[in-house]
Structure formats: structure tokens, C-alpha cells
Amino acid sequence: MEQLKLLHKVDADVWYSDSKISLLHLAVINIRMVVVKLDTGGLWLHSPIQIDDQLFKEINSLGKVEHIVAPNCFHHLFASSAKARYPEAVLWAAPGLKQRKKDILFDAVINDEVTDWGNTLEYEHIGGMPKLNEVVFLHKPSKTLICSDFIFNITDESNFLMKCLWKLAGTYKKFGQGREWRFLVSNSFDEVYSVNKILKWDIVRIVMAHGEIKVCTNMELFEALNKGKTNFYSES
Numbered sequence: 232m233e234q235l236k237l238l239h240k241v242d243a244d245v246w247y248s249d250s251k252i253s254l255l256h257l258a259v260i261n262i263r264m265v266v267v268k269l270d271t272g273g274l275w276l277h278s279p280i281q282i283d284d285q286l287f288k289e290i291n292s293l294g295k296v297e298h299i300v301a302p303n304c305f306h307h308l309f310a311s312s313a314k315a316r317y318p319e320a321v322l323w324a325a326p327g328l329k330q331r332k333k334d335i336l337f338d339a340v341i342n343d344e345v346t347d348w349g350n351t352l353e354y355e356h357i358g359g360m361p362k363l364n365e366v367v368f369l370h371k372p373s374k375t376l377i378c379s380d381f382i383f384n385i386t387d388e389s390n391f392l393m394k395c396l397w398k399l400a401g402t403y404k405k406f407g408q409g410r411e412w413r414f415l416v417s418n419s420f421d422e423v424y425s426v427n428k429i430l431k432w433d434i435v436r437i438v439m440a441h442g443e444i445k446v447c448t449n450m451e452l453f454e455a456l457n458k459g460k461t462n463f464y465s466e467s
């Protein structure tokens with residue numbers, strides 16, 4: 232097996248790799264891809280980052296990539312290049328993303344009919360937020376919640392402009408949702424319904440696209456999501 236330098240183990244059959252992207256050449260934001268080995272043996276890539284030759288070798292040493300997931304309407308930047316690396320993999324779009332990004336040749340849309348992720352992954356499309364349409368996943372064997380912009384855990388930030396942006400979002404040195412989340416909600420009934428389903432999952436940690444991996448129960452997630460709100464979401 233290739234020595235893993237860019238991939239880091241989260242738990243059995245779950246890894247992550249971090250990268251950075253430039254925002255308008257002004258700020259640099261940290262991003263994270265998650266790799267899961269399904270019970271079928273195939274690999275599932277969540278929110279792909281740029282896959283260079285070294286990362287390509289490391290991923291290949293774990294198995295064959297069968298699925299690539301663009302999990303919300305913002306996390307699609309490296310979807311096409313990941314598909315080019317793994318032309319036989321199915322490139323999945325979050326609901327609405329295929330219509331929005333016609334230049335990306337998605338193979339399928341994540342919807343209720345997805346069944347071939349077997350016993351490994353549960354998922355929930357967060358309703359009422361058509362501009363974002365995030366799909367959040369649970370790796371059931373390790374009880375790991377995998378998400379993109381659903382929640383952040385920014386413990387520090389070296390980039391000055393990003394530090395200002397995190398402060399503006401109210402998430403600098405905090406574990407919680409950004410202020411922008413509520414601006415993206417157009418139907419809070421649907422959004423709350425989805426989040427309450429996620430809160431019923433058995434969770435021990437969260438691996439998010441931005442911020443440090445958080446060891447966290449679903450009760451701690453409930454408290455973090457409700458911070459600043461009056462029990463907006465329900466206790467599971």
C-alpha cells in the first residue's frame with residue numbers, strides 16, 4: 232500500500248485530505264475532501280479537492296473510486312477534474328446543482344432513490360434552502376457525520392481576510408453555523424424538518440469541509456445549532 236501522506240485516517244474506512252483555495256485572489260480558505268470505503272469495497276469521494284499525482288496514488292492504494300459527490304451547490308469546484316481522474320466513477324450532484332452548473336457533466340442527482348451506498352451511508356438533503364441544497368451524510372459504522380457548510384469548527388485562522396470573514400459569519404473560534412445559513416433558508420419548516428432528522432442520528436464526530444474535525448455527540452450538535460436561537464431545532 233502507498234504510504235499515506237496526504238490522506239489522514241479518521242476511523243476505519245474513513246479518511247480526509249485538506250487543501251486550500253483562493254477566493255477572488257484575496258483570501259485563502261481551507262477545504263476538505265472525505266474518502267469513505269463502502270461495504271461493497273468501492274470508494275466514495277465527498278467534496279473533492281484538487282487531486283494531484285501523489286493524492287491520486289494514495290487514493291488508488293485504498294481501492295477503486297466508484298462515486299464522487301458534489302454535496303451542495305457551492306462545493307463543485309473540483310468535481311470535473313475528479314471525474315477526469317476517475318472516468319468510471321459516478322459523479323453525483325446535490326439537488327439543483329445539475330441545472331445550475333450545466334458545464335459539469337454530472338451522471339446522477341442525489342435523491343431518495345440512491346440505494347447503492349449500501350449499509351455504509353445514510354444521508355439527508357436539507358430542504359428549504361434551494362440556493363445551497365446541502366446533502367449531509369452519516370458514515371454509519373463509525374458514526375461520523377460528513378458535511379460541507381452545514382456547520383463549521385474554526386479553531387484558528389492564519390489568513391487575515393478569512394479571519395475577518397469568519398468573524399463576520401460569527402464562527403471564528405467557534406463550533407456552530409454561520410450567520411449566512413439563515414439567509415439561505417427560504418422555507419424554515421422544511422429546513423428544520425431535515426435538521427431534526429439529522430439530530431436523531433447516532434453521532435460521535437463531525438468531519439466538515441471547513442474547520443477542525445469535532446468529536447461531538449448529537450446532543451452537542453443540537454446545542455451548537457441552537458446557540459443564539461431559542462430551541463429552534465428539536466431535541467432528539
Ligand SMILES: [Fe+2]
Nearest residue numbers: 305379380440
Ligand atoms: Fe464551503
